[in-house]
Amino acid sequence: MTAAAALTGSTPWQNIFASALDLEDIRTAWGAQCAHPYGQDYVANLHPWVALAEIHQRQQLAQCLEQRSGAGSSLPIMALPEIRAWLDLVERPGAVLAGRQLLQVSQVLLGQKRYAAALREVDDALTEWATDLDPSPSLLRRLQQSLDEEGELLDTASAELQAIRRQLRQGRNDIQRFLQGFLRHPDWQDYWQEPLIVLRSDRYVLPLKASHKGRFKAIVHDRSASGETLFVEPLSAVDLNNQLVQDRQTERQEQEKVLRALSAAVGQEAASIRRALQHLGKLDGVRAGLELGKAYQGALVPVGRRPVFALHKLRHPLLCMQHPGQVVGNALALGEQHQQLVITGPNTGGKTALLKALGLNHLMAYLGLPIAAEGQLGYFRQGFAVIGDAQDIHADLSTFSAQVSRLRVVLEQADSHSLVLLDELGNGTDPREGGALAQAVAEELLAVKACTILTSHLEVMKRYALSRAGVALAGMGFDADTLTPTYRLQWGVGGASHGLTIARRIGMPEPLMGRAEALYADDREDWERWEAQREGLLRAAQQAMDEATLARMEADKSAKRLQRELDAARQERERVAEEARSEWQQLLENARGEVRKTIAALKAGRDTQAASAALEQSGAPFRAVQDAVPALPEVGSRGLFLPLRQVTQIMRVDALRQRLQIQLRGKQLWIPLAQFRADAALELPKEKGSTQYASPENHPWRLDLRGQLRDAAWQALCRHVDGAIASGRQQVEVLHGKGNGVLAEMVREFAQQDPRVTQWRMARPEQGGGGVSELELR
Template sequence: MTAVAALTGNAPCLDSFARVLDLEDICAAWAARCAHPYGQDYVINLHPWVALTEIHQRHHLALCLQQRAVAGSTLPVMTLPEIRTSLDLVERPGAVLAGRQLLQVSQVLLGQKHYAAVLREIDDALSEWAADIDPPQSLLRRLQQSLDEEGELLDTASTELQALRRQLRQGRHDIQRFLQGFLRNPDWQDYWQEQLIVLRNDRYVLPLKASHKGRIKAIVHDRSASGETLFVEPLTAVELNNQLVQDRQAERQEQEKVLRVLSAAVGQEAAAIRRAVQQLGKLDGVRAGLELGKAYQGVLVPVDKHPVFALHKLRHPLLCMQHPGQVVGNSLALGEQHQQLVITGPNTGGKTALLKALGLNHLMAYLGLPVAAEGQLGYFRQGFAVIGDAQNIHADLSTFSAQVSRLQVLLEQVDAHSLVLLDELGNGTDPREGGALAQAVAEELLAAKACTMLTSHLEVMKRYALGRPGVALAGMGFDAETLTPTYRLQWGVGGASQGLTIARRIGMPEPLMRRAEALYADDREDWERWEAQREGLLRAAQQAMDEAALARMEADKSAKRLQRELEAARQERERAAEEARNEWQQLLENARSEVRKTIAALKTGRDTQAASAALEQTGAPFRAVQDAAPALPEVGSRGLFLPLRQVTQITRVDALRQRLQIQLRGKQLWIPVAQFRADAALEMPKDKGSTQYASPENHPWRLDLRGQLRDDAWQALCRHVDGAMASGRQQVEVLHGKGNGVLAEMVREFARQDPRVTQWRMARPEQGGGGVSELELR
């Protein structure tokens, strides 16, 4: 059993009636289609036996969402974290949520915002829900400004935190620079195990060889596993480390203060958020129910206020999901002309499946789900189902005694607003005694005016149905030629059990079957043979009706398809006309603008030749419409980018949109064809890059290489390091961006090859993270 099925196993909707009808499987499939836990909670806490007004509300909500989906406005399917425990916690005095918990609250608030935006797209009954679902914008904005993707506090969470972290960064820089002086001292080069600054016990220390212990005044904080390295803190660095520890403590205190303030803000809105997520759960649950309905071609069927129903194409939804397009639909109607229906027919002919389909579809409609039927359902206040073998050795219950026990409970509680489903009534004992009991139970249910559907193989029940007003008889069809059931319900016909025929088809020994048929022929009544002939005639009539219905359905489909095609052609024609109209209007507007500029140029006495050329260019779009479109230039063609008068080369061609992709100053740029003039004689200039280099005196700490080619960036980095070394700088930062990693790899390769670089490391997240490299110089 899946986790969702385990959850739904204790759902309120699963009373004994629902369990017998396998509603548990429907609820498990429904909950599995929910996007978040709030939708799953809505599903597993639903109950089918509710007031008719609530059933109508569920149906109306599902209908609204279905109409919105047809109109193109669908609810977001997004995973939301479970925050109700955090909301309960934050309402306690003094409670503080962790950063990750606050991040989950922020994610739910953002989900509320998306839901509210979709609900406002269409003006209907659901648009009023948007106001209740819309999150408190100030709280959402504050959480987003204070937390990163991992739930850690950002510098922008508070002014004090930003100042403390700036002070921390400066302190780290100062002490690292101070300790670098020890590592680079030429007199102490042999003292160090490695040219590294490490962190021990929250303090920056140096790796001193154990053999040089005592050479410098320092405090030993740790020792390597081999004992050959001592991690020492020079006495002159103690004050710097102490200050760094104090700054870290102040940072932690400020972070706790910020978390406390944010938690208090969430606590003030906890009740509203809890109500909103409940609404989100209802919306997601109903959306998932409509999605589930597509799996069995379900439709939303209205529920009448009376305990009567008239259904067409009734199918079992679970069978439809297992065998798409293969399940036979049947028509059923009870409550008006007939109060009871007795179904007979062959074994494995579909009698029990039809019983379960009727009860299960009623329960699904009460829950607000689409059903596998068409027509109208009835409103029943309670349901009873005696289906299957309930024998229990531990309770000393045989098959027959278990059935009688359930019938006893049923008869004590049944009324005119009950739906009763009985399978194989009276079996498990002597057929004459079982038949007498079955008929007595049926008469009692008929007197109580309960809507009852029962199955039986007993002859006495067939005679009961034929001779009693208010009781209908029907049989499941059987194809005598193929010896297989048809699963179609035939009204007014008592179907034969066909037990001997099915036994032979299964493979019972032939001599045994001949003896059984001889014994049966002696006791068989004449009317049973006539029933077989009637079934053949009815089957032929039913086939003719099915063929006529199929032809009518195909004609309707063809008419609808033709109508859709005509409508699509009309819309396409209107769209093309509108696009052409807009395009010409834009061309005319551009032409007017160019003419006005040209006239103004002529009035001021400027270059008349340029003005004439501009007028000639203005008419180019209109001549282009009349002339055949010229061939597009090929990839690799050189030419002139007219707006900037720059020589460039084509890298890609988009013939559909009449545009080109060119290489310009290290960037890929899409331009209209009209802005490019091909000229193979032009030579491509060498791209000198766009280095944002500045001398170390002005910007000694950062070099921006973004947008440059690799070779140009290498040269720029060499020049930058040259200038930094000349100025006595010991550290530079290189901004290369995250992109495809080419520039970042180039910087790492430079650091490995250049002897002037002693160490490379990635910058801290607040300094740019993976998009910035820090180089330590000798």
């Protein structure tokens, strides 16, 4: 399939989009990084067009593995054999696997064990996968005890097999000793071609020279190719060989029995092994994707819920792998202020590569791969790419007709959740007709709010981008002096094609170039007006930006000035408070001195009337202050909280700060004295389910939760611990009663979950026993 396969064919648009953007090249490189076939299958069967929730799951898995790798805990990279066909086989009744096949199963089980151990090294979302990966210990141990490194059965596979093989070894030794007697017999030294014992047809025989045939009674089992050697079995050795053959048959039967039992054991675990293989494939595939991302300096970028994106350092990952460190990154954003982007510029300037980079990075992110960009990706439910030449001689389609055929399908299916990439729109026909068609297509896609990026050399498309709201214009940079592209996207500027400049540098005849430039100048007059309009818009935008910058600077200055004033006011308040504190201290010292003098005078027996007058005089400054302060209500007084018109009761009185602590809706708060009006005739409302909370300042050692709902009691306990921690306390008591045990269980659960609680215990019997919990705090 070409990169521009027709959308009208039998291939779904998802495959067309992926093929046009070279996703299969990325998938091939990705699969090459996998360590075993299960990871390769995961990569091969992964599809980018899935629900957003699944995309987020893929990215979370990749982030989890990336964090593990950064912490020094990596997954094992090990080659595992393909055993899924063996698992299908052992589930059939009576199926038997060969020793090598069972050895491969054992290798996979060992791989499961290593993966599970690696997952348990870090406590995160992947740790629970270790349970599914753990192989059956008994099956793995049984396979390891039964098979050697070549897949042959060991003597330890069964007690019967061990006994049979012991008998076999004894039988072989017996017959070899017996036959050695023939070889060493002094009268028969010349009978043998070589003094060797040979195995023929599963029987031990001797190599007799054909010329000595009949010298002793024996059975001929074979003859050499030259006919000079006969392989004979002495009649006296027949019984020993027969016994050896029977022992070998018994061994084969026992081996068959052991293999059948091992295959049945594997069959019982086949379902769990398949589940483990799915996890192994996913883990290896994601690990391989992160490894591939290092080749193009990729990063895991979040995928938002809306079909909008804002990227910077956007590059084509395949180009990054081919030319490390040389690919230019660009900033590209669409979907918020603009729904369309028209990119212009010279050939080989990077327009098509930028289109493919955008679409390919979105698909890679949907697959859970790192991308060659930074920023925020958007979620598109479908994508369309009309890129490259899709002419088809067999279908009688020219370049232009093939492009129009694909555009028709795009216009039929594109919507506000679509990403549309159109390369060289309107190319392949008369520029005026192609330009008109290109503008009409762009307008249609703009009307349905499809997120569209298109490239074009046509002047009409540049004018369209400058004159239409929601459409942005950008051009690929080009160095006219060196005739080389810069590959940098320049926003707000249409990239020139530089065709005449390039032709002149290459050496086209001067008269011809002069004529071409004159013709081009006539057509450019209208464009100059558009260019002037563009320059005016750019100047206006720059002026607005400058004004916004000045306004921001003024706001910063005002904020700093206000902060300085606040700091000065705070310092002045602290200074006045300190002076008042010093004045009160001096008054208090003076009063104490006068009292001491009066007491001394009384002790000396002087005039008591004068002493009383002096004592009265020393209290005058304090009476003056007290007279100036309005009378405060007493603790327990009822009255009205004026802002909310709620009846409340005074819990505490702060005369120095002229404030009251009241009980309101199960909470305690401080209010200014002016917001309270005493009225003893008012009745306190009964609040069902309210939490009676005593702050640590009043009752630092006990909180009463009896009669409270569980959620309200939890909140009260949390506030109680907050206050105790703030006041530096290391122990609190919670009175919850015995009852049905709900509140007691809540307190225990709180103590287990809150990191500030170091210990929980029931109170001693004299302190309340099972109805009171004691919490030790950090």
